[in-house]
Amino acid sequence: MVRQLYPLVSADVALFSVADDRLQVLLVRREHAPEAGLWALPGALLQPLGDADLEATARRALREKISVEVPYLAQLRTFAGASRDPRGWSLSVLHFALLPRDQVPAVVRSSVDGVRWADADAPGRRLAFDHAQQIQSARTALRQRVQDHDLPLHLMPERFTLTQLQRVCEVILSPGPEQPVRLDKGAFRRRFAKSPDIVEVPGAFEHGAQRPAQLFRVATGFQF
Amino acid sequence: MVRQLYPLVSADVALFSVADDRLQVLLVRREHAPEAGLWALPGALLQPLGDADLEATARRALREKISVEVPYLAQLRTFAGASRDPRGWSLSVLHFALLPRDQVPAVVRSSVDGVRWADADAPGRRLAFDHAQQIQSARTALRQRVQDHDLPLHLMPERFTLTQLQRVCEVILSPGPEQPVRLDKGAFRRRFAKSPDIVEVPGAFEHGAQRPAQLFRVATGFQF
Incomplete structure (x- = not known):
């Protein structure tokens, strides 16, 4: 050296x-x-x-x-x-x-x-x-x-469903693919229902196998 | 420059x-x-x-x-x-x-x-x-x-009462002396009663105006 x-x-x-x-x-x-x-x-x-x-x-x-x-x-x-x-x-x-x-x-x-x-x-x-x-x-x-925070919002596409948001959170929280973490759906939705950081896109829904799911976007001015 | x-x-x-x-x-x-x-x-x-x-x-x-x-x-x-x-x-x-x-x-x-x-x-x-x-x-x-953690233990003297520990936590959590933070005594004691990081010093008490207070020490091998 x-x-x-x-x-x-x-x-x-x-x-x-x-x-x-x-x-x-x-x-x-x-x-x-x-x-x-x-x-x-x-x-x-x-x-x-x-x-x-x-x-x-x-x-x-x-x-x-x-x-x-x-x-x-x-x-x-x-x-x-x-x-x-x-x-x-x-x-x-x-x-x-x-x-x-x-x-x-x-x-x-x-x-x-x-x-x-x-x-x-x-x-x-x-x-x-x-x-x-x-x-x-x-x-x-x-x-x-x-x-601790709403950081996963930085990983979401422009429009997303709450199910997709929950999935991203679970992926990050899991120690690895062999130990998947599952969050309680009700608790997860209550947490983000109160969050000022995401807002509904009026009249926009994703249509899949289940009933149509409301689409959301990150609120304007959202900062970590 | x-x-x-x-x-x-x-x-x-x-x-x-x-x-x-x-x-x-x-x-x-x-x-x-x-x-x-x-x-x-x-x-x-x-x-x-x-x-x-x-x-x-x-x-x-x-x-x-x-x-x-x-x-x-x-x-x-x-x-x-x-x-x-x-x-x-x-x-x-x-x-x-x-x-x-x-x-x-x-x-x-x-x-x-x-x-x-x-x-x-x-x-x-x-x-x-x-x-x-x-x-x-x-x-x-x-x-x-x-x-989040038990970090204040690093600020305690060799022997201390739970009241002293609570006071140090309150000092750190306060935004300043004008806005003192007071922690709930019961909740605080329950948190540290479960903690493996502090242990009672057998038979050691602090004698003050109130009834004698049990003295504690940080557990051997405690790490942040």
């Missing part, structure tokens, strides 16, 4: 989406050393001359790697130390982002060369750096915030 | 303690520019050649500034950007620490030259850098964690 006076500083992003009733996290394959060929969270080195703050670095990473702008991005935790990157002392500020499936760019909606949607609870055996640990940390924080 | 390729990286610490039924945070006066003479959280610049990780940097800051080793220290959030420090792009990883009053070194138990215990809800009008914002952030996180 080279003796160094400054740490490497980067922002990495755990970008979550829900597809096929599974919580997924986006991985990109590293093109260059170190850890070339391994899957990693999208990230970018801080550019002090260009980035106003770390959120700018994180958003630039998503633009450069998968050409996406996310509506929800939050800083989560900083991973740092002398031994997590073979290049030397490094510091990675983990962010997490949520993207409704219908806002994922078509070109990366399924896994393509160099981009992969991994199961958030089993992202793979060998990831670059400490990114497996970072994903686990982001996964835990996401579960916690769903219990 | 100098054009720079590397950000300044530091760890700062919001060290909380409870004294006289008030939640206090420790401030140190800055000796050198920038912001010389202003009060600030204790902190230190990262030394990549010496610090194994950021917790090491934070603990070194407390040793150097006030000669203290804290039992509880956790990373909270990273403040970073081009304009928060006049020296240029900088990144400060905020930690928060809790110290029972009887573990505060005698020399800094009250405010002395260069060291000040400030009201955590009103730490002063003008602090260095963005430290007022950092204190507010740490204060909010502390309140949140007390609602």
Whole structure:
């Protein structure tokens, strides 16, 4: 290891989406050393001359790697130390982002060369750096915030039924597909009936096997 | 501002303690520019050649500034950007620490030259850098964690009564001295009666104006 006076500083992003009733996290394959060929969270080195703050670095990473702008991005935790990157002392500020499936760019909606949607609870055996640990940390924080708040609304399409919203919450709260969590339908509906964050779309219903289901949308001005 | 390729990286610490039924945070006066003479959280610049990780940097800051080793220290959030420090792009990883009053070194138990215990809800009008914002952030996180967990146990002396424990929780939960929070005594006792984290000290009582009160201690192996 080279003796160094400054740490490497980067922002990495755990970008979550829900597809096929599974919580997924986006991985990109590293093109260059170190850890070339391994899957990693999208990230970018801080550019002090260009980035106003770390959120700018994180958003630039998503633009450069998968050409996406996310509506929800939050800083989560900083991973740092002398031994997590073979290049030397490094510091990675983990962010997490949520993207409704219908806002994922078509070109990366399924896994393509160099981009992969991994199961958030089993992202793979060998990831670059400490990114497996970072994903686990982001996964835990996401579960916690769903219990506390209305965060899952950031994962919903423009119109959705209460059943779909409940399903997304259950997917996030489940420790994994083998241990599905089922929320009580009555309690769930009472919680969101009181919420100012979703509103009915007048006269809009989804027609399926059951009776028509009222469609909702996220209230204008909703903020986490 | 100098054009720079590397950000300044530091760890700062919001060290909380409870004294006289008030939640206090420790401030140190800055000796050198920038912001010389202003009060600030204790902190230190990262030394990549010496610090194994950021917790090491934070603990070194407390040793150097006030000669203290804290039992509880956790990373909270990273403040970073081009304009928060006049020296240029900088990144400060905020930690928060809790110290029972009887573990505060005698020399800094009250405010002395260069060291000040400030009201955590009103730490002063003008602090260095963005430290007022950092204190507010740490204060909010502390309140949140007390609602969720048994964190206040880290602020208790070796032996304490349930009334003292309830008082510390109320101090932390209060938005400020003008809006005191009072917890229901019965509900509070039921919560901690179920907790495996505190145990009775057999035969030990505090004798005051009222009937003798059972003394408790934190259970061996208690971890946040």
